[in-house]
Amino acid sequence: MTGTQQEPQILAQSAAAALAERTGSETHDIAVVLGSGWKPAADEIGQDGIEVPVAELPGFLAPVVAGHGGSIRSVEVGDKRVLLMLGRTHRYEGHPVHQVVHGVRTAAAAGCRTIVLTNAAGGIREGYWVGQPVLISDHLNLTATSPLVGAEFVDLTDLYSSRLRDVARGIDASLQEGVYAGLPGPHFETPAEIRMLRTIGADLVGMSTVLEAIAARAAGMEVFGLSMVTNLAAGLTGQPLNHLEVLEAGRQAATEMGKLLRELVVRA
Numbered sequence: 148m149t150g151t152q153q154e155p156q157i158l159a160q161s162a163a164a165a166l167a168e169r170t171g172s173e174t175h176d177i178a179v180v181l182g183s184g185w186k187p188a189a190d191e192i193g194q195d196g197i198e199v200p201v202a203e204l205p206g207f208l209a210p211v212v213a214g215h216g217g218s219i220r221s222v223e224v225g226d227k228r229v230l231l232m233l234g235r236t237h238r239y240e241g242h243p244v245h246q247v248v249h250g251v252r253t254a255a256a257a258g259c260r261t262i263v264l265t266n267a268a269g270g271i272r273e274g275y276w277v278g279q280p281v282l283i284s285d286h287l288n289l290t291a292t293s294p295l296v297g298a299e300f301v302d303l304t305d306l307y308s309s310r311l312r313d314v315a316r317g318i319d320a321s322l323q324e325g326v327y328a329g330l331p332g333p334h335f336e337t338p339a340e341i342r343m344l345r346t347i348g349a350d351l352v353g354m355s356t357v358l359e360a361i362a363a364r365a366a367g368m369e370v371f372g373l374s375m376v377t378n379l380a381a382g383l384t385g386q387p388l389n390h391l392e393v394l395e396a397g398r399q400a401a402t403e404m405g406k407l408l409r410e411l412v413v414r415a
């Protein structure tokens with residue numbers, strides 16, 4: 148790897164070593180990235196764990212977006228599957244891409260072979276309702292960038308593991324699938340942009356996830372994505388959008404979503 152590529156990887160390895168020391172777990176099995184308003188779901192997944200403030204780990208930034216917690220929780224679930232639950236840094240916070248995917252790379256360096264990426268998203272597809280969980284079947288990376296540097300030609304077919312989507316449907320057969328469009332943000336979309344996104348095949352729209360998924364796949368992880376429809380996308384209701392509405396919808400669904408994710412990580 149070139150020098151540029153090495154630094155992020157070295158930082159992830161040192162963060163993983165610090166996590167192992169602080170948590171007492173030499174390795175972790177599954178990582179869960181909690182999207183906006185998803186933090187209350189963490190308690191449904193596993194309460195008695197060890198919390199490590201991210202500001203005390205190499206390479207992490209304290210979150211600045213409401214609805215994102217400031218610590219990583221290490222918790223045992225089911226048959227001793229050790230989980231890492233973490234928040235996220237968004238591209239729109241003005242940080243370089245390697246910062247956005249540092250948590251993912253740290254989880255991989257900590258031994259996680261599976262990662263669950265959750266997010267709050269605007270619903271584009273007809274029939275979606277606020278509070279609905281949607282399995283991410285594929286994504287449109289509209290960030291115009293990549294976490295990868297150099298000749299790292301990573302295959303992204305089946306990026307959002309069809310095996311794990313089958314596991315999720317075994318838990319709740321009513322779960323629908325959708326294509327997630329990841330945009331830079333932090334502004335929401337115009338109604339015209341939502342019409343464009345629908346035309347090019349997007350069912351959901353958000354401001355995260357896609358870069359994390361690519362980095363996770365490049366690190367050899369199996370990826371599962373779950374969106375929470377926290378609002379219908381711009382122009383579909385005639386109402387303005389705001390982040391507080393996103394957080395409230397996430398909060399109301401957190402308990403149910405936490406139960407789904409707990410069952411998923413036990414079966415994954």
Ligand SMILES: O=P(O)(O)O[C@@H]1C[C@H](O)[C@@H](CO)O1
Binds near residue numbers: 181235237268353393
């Ligand atoms: O972190 P996620 O993608 O879950 O949060 C979405 C995107 C923005 O951060 C926020 C806008 O309300 O929701």
Ligand SMILES: Nc1nc2[nH]cnc2c(=O)[nH]1
Binds near residue numbers: 268335379
């Ligand atoms: N880009 C985008 N992100 C969101 N996160 C939650 N809702 C939305 C939305 O409507 N658009």
